[in-house]
Amino acid sequence: MKQPKTIIEKIWDKHVVHREEGKPDLLYIDLHLVHEVTSPQAFEGLRINQRKVRRPDLTYATVDHNVPTKNRDVIKDKIAKKQMETLKNNCEKFGIPLADMYHPDQGIVHVIGPELGLTQPGKTIVCGDSHTSTHGAFGAIAFGIGTSEVEHVLATQSLWQEKPKTLNVHVEGNLAVGVTAKDLILAIIAKFGIKFGTGHVIEYTGEAIRNLSMEGRMTICNMSIEAGAKAGLISPDEKTIEYLRGKRHVPKGEDFDKKTEEWLSLRTDEGAVYDKQVTIHADEVEPQVTWGTNPGMCVPISGRTPNLQDVDQKADVQRALEYMGLKENQPVTEIEIDHVFIGSCTNSRLSDLQKAAAIVKGRTVNEEVRAIVVPGSFQVKKAAEEKGLDQVFKEAGFEWREAGCSMCLAMNDDIVPPGGRCASTSNRNFEGRQGNGARTHLVSPEMAAAAAIEGHFIDVRKYNQVLERMNR
Amino acid sequence: MEAIQSHTGFVYPLNRANVDTDQIIPKQFLKRIERTGFGKYLFFHWRFDDNGMKRANFSLNEVKYEGATILLAGENFGCGSSREHAPWALLDYGFRIIIAPSFADIFYNNALKNGIIPIQMDAKQVKEWMDEAAQEKLVLTIDLRKKNILKRDGEIIPFEISTYHQKKLLNGWDDIALTLQHEEKIKAYENRYL
Numbered sequence: 001m002k003q004p005k006t007i008i009e010k011i012w013d014k015h016v017v018h019r020e021e022g023k024p025d026l027l028y029i030d031l032h033l034v035h036e037v038t039s040p041q042a043f044e045g046l047r048i049n050q051r052k053v054r055r056p057d058l059t060y061a062t063v064d065h066n067v068p069t070k071n072r073d074v075i076k077d078k079i080a081k082k083q084m085e086t087l088k089n090n091c092e093k094f095g096i097p098l099a100d101m102y103h104p105d106q107g108i109v110h111v112i113g114p115e116l117g118l119t120q121p122g123k124t125i126v127c128g129d130s131h132t133s134t135h136g137a138f139g140a141i142a143f144g145i146g147t148s149e150v151e152h153v154l155a156t157q158s159l160w161q162e163k164p165k166t167l168n169v170h171v172e173g174n175l176a177v178g179v180t181a182k183d184l185i186l187a188i189i190a191k192f193g194i195k196f197g198t199g200h201v202i203e204y205t206g207e208a209i210r211n212l213s214m215e216g217r218m219t220i221c222n223m224s225i226e227a228g229a230k231a232g233l234i235s236p237d238e239k240t241i242e243y244l245r246g247k248r249h250v251p252k253g254e255d256f257d258k259k260t261e262e263w264l265s266l267r268t269d270e271g272a273v274y275d276k277q278v279t280i281h282a283d284e285v286e287p288q289v290t291w292g293t294n295p296g297m298c299v300p301i302s303g304r305t306p307n308l309q310d311v312d313q314k315a316d317v318q319r320a321l322e323y324m325g326l327k328e329n330q331p332v333t334e335i336e337i338d339h340v341f342i343g344s345c346t347n348s349r350l351s352d353l354q355k356a357a358a359i360v361k362g363r364t365v366n367e368e369v370r371a372i373v374v375p376g377s378f379q380v381k382k383a384a385e386e387k388g389l390d391q392v393f394k395e396a397g398f399e400w401r402e403a404g405c406s407m408c409l410a411m412n413d414d415i416v417p418p419g420g421r422c423a424s425t426s427n428r429n430f431e432g433r434q435g436n437g438a439r440t441h442l443v444s445p446e447m448a449a450a451a452a453i454e455g456h457f458i459d460v461r462k463y464n465q466v467l468e469r470m471n472r
Numbered sequence: 473m474e475a476i477q478s479h480t481g482f483v484y485p486l487n488r489a490n491v492d493t494d495q496i497i498p499k500q501f502l503k504r505i506e507r508t509g510f511g512k513y514l515f516f517h518w519r520f521d522d523n524g525m526k527r528a529n530f531s532l533n534e535v536k537y538e539g540a541t542i543l544l545a546g547e548n549f550g551c552g553s554s555r556e557h558a559p560w561a562l563l564d565y566g567f568r569i570i571i572a573p574s575f576a577d578i579f580y581n582n583a584l585k586n587g588i589i590p591i592q593m594d595a596k597q598v599k600e601w602m603d604e605a606a607q608e609k610l611v612l613t614i615d616l617r618k619k620n621i622l623k624r625d626g627e628i629i630p631f632e633i634s635t636y637h638q639k640k641l642l643n644g645w646d647d648i649a650l651t652l653q654h655e656e657k658i659k660a661y662e663n664r665y666l
Contacts, residue, residue, distance in 0.1 A: 026651065083504075144553075146581060313489065316490070411500070
């Protein structure tokens with residue numbers, strides 16, 4: 001009988017081009033996504049060494065980090081503009097397809113990959129961006145790389161990689177109404193810490209994971225890197241297949257049926273053993289709010305900021321509280337916010353916007369709050385507008401923007417001012433992430449929407465009637 | 473990448489855990505299209521206030537740490553984004569060695585690609601050196617060939633690094649040139665699966 005294998009080992013082993021004792025594996029890369037910020041020096045390296053891009057057909061580029069989300073025609077920042085032009089020139093020179101700022105497929109690289117069907121089960125996917133782990137939702141091994149590795153993949157379509165260890169995060173039971181994928185992944189990171197995944201690829205399993213939509217699964221896998229993991233993935237099932245059916249870059253007809261069989265066979269075999277295994281109970285998870293300066297510094301909405309006498313890493317906690325302008329033992333619901341950002345590769349897809357809109361509908365943004373919605377892609381924006389979501393947000397007092405990374409990392413003009421406090425659906429609450437001196441609280445789209453209305457954090461389940469009407 | 477066999481320098485102790493790449497090099501400096509010139513932006517918001525003046529309460533600004541080439545830090549150093557601008561900034565500022573109890577995966581790889589030696593050292597030893605370096609100048613010699621660290625008082629502390637990475641650092645090898653030696657195998661893979 002064959003040794004049972006995890007999906008991680010199945011995909012990895014298939015992609016090993018060369019294996020040698022004492023060296024990492026040389027791994028073939030099926031899809032290389034490229035954006036403007038981490039690629040210019042890689043292309044420059046190719047030019048200096050007179051190398052070509054080996055497989056432009058397996059490479060796809062877009063602009064997302066720097067793009068303006070208000071008025072596309074005005075890029076005040078000359079250096080940012082040059083970086084985007086550099087990507088355009090590089091793509092033309094090396095023959096790489098590019099969705100530029102005005103292209104109908106433009107968007108955050110981790111939103112458009114799945115949308116276009118470039119992301120598929122069983123693939124190895126890389127990008128010069130740590131949130132590449134998002135694509136693991138489809139049962140792919142997807143991870144972020146540095147610029148030297150970007151250059152290496154461009155030149156050779158392969159990478160030297162140590163075979164990662166495997167880690168199973170098993171989620172027992174089901175999420176309660178009003179508790180989302182975002183809350184689950186934040187609770188996982190809060191429980192096990194921001195480095196428990198280091199050196200591992202995570203496979204998420206369990207009923208709660210199976211019951212999530214593909215977009216919810218993307219939110220989970222997206223934040224695997226926040227647990228320190230190399231990647232995070234979920235074995236493909238019928239939901240995966242249905243999401244992919246008909247997508248532009250996915251095979252059609254009989255070829256699709258054949259692919260379906262292949263994809264479903266990737267699932268982790270019964271009896272396969274992981275290097276490490278942890279369990280969390282979904283029914284115990286409440287809506288989450290981060291209070292500190294890393295994603296593990298997180299409590300349920302019913303919780304409080306820590307008591308200094310109760311914590312081990314006292315200096316770090318104290319520093320974080322100081323930066324965040326919070327006191328110890330402070331109820332989270334008392335924290336008043338002045339900015340709301342709904343967007344980012346974590347939570348900017350259609351269902352995220354629908355869920356936030358359901359909270360917002362018929363209500364008004366608190367007068368102390370500046371709130372923006374930044375769809376993850378041009379296609380998400382268009383679909384949302386067809387459903388009238390833009391009107392719902394605008395009538396409530398939100399700004400409705402063009403697609404991009406925007407206020408998640410504030411490389412463009414979408415910045416939280418020093419001392420400003422933002423309820424954000426993004427993935428990192430590091431110091432200065434959303435602007436120098438800005439304070440970030442990570443939450444779900446529903447929680448961000450409710451905070452925008454109330455001006456402080458509130459348990460979104462208090463908006464229960466709204467939630468019951470929502471498509472979960 | 474510049475080859476490195478051994479290195480002697482003194483330590484700057486950064487007594488913080490989970491130093492993320494947003495702190496190492498804030499995002500507003502990632503727009504440049506060159507690999508060089510990032511040193512002046514290293515730990516920018518920790519080093520400088522809103523008016524661009526040096527902050528008195530950040531230890532790297534102390535005169536006694538000017539010229540330090542060995543960075544000693546807390547656990548999970550380099551967590552967060554994949555930006556290689558982080559090791560570029562550290563190298564450009566002058567750091568060739570980083571010693572910490574643990575590193576984030578992507579940062580560890582990125583450092584190696586740029587000839588920085590990331591040395592994983594047990595937390596107790598790091599803590600001891602952290603205190604020592606804060607008191608007086610702590611000079612260390614890192615010998616990559618022997619995989620050990622020599623202290624001025626003669627104490628020798630071994631460290632671990634994979635033979636593969638050791639060899640590459642010692643020779644300053646270009647990864648891509650090495651990989652292209654496997655061209656036939658890459659082609660064979662493509663013929664079989666694509």
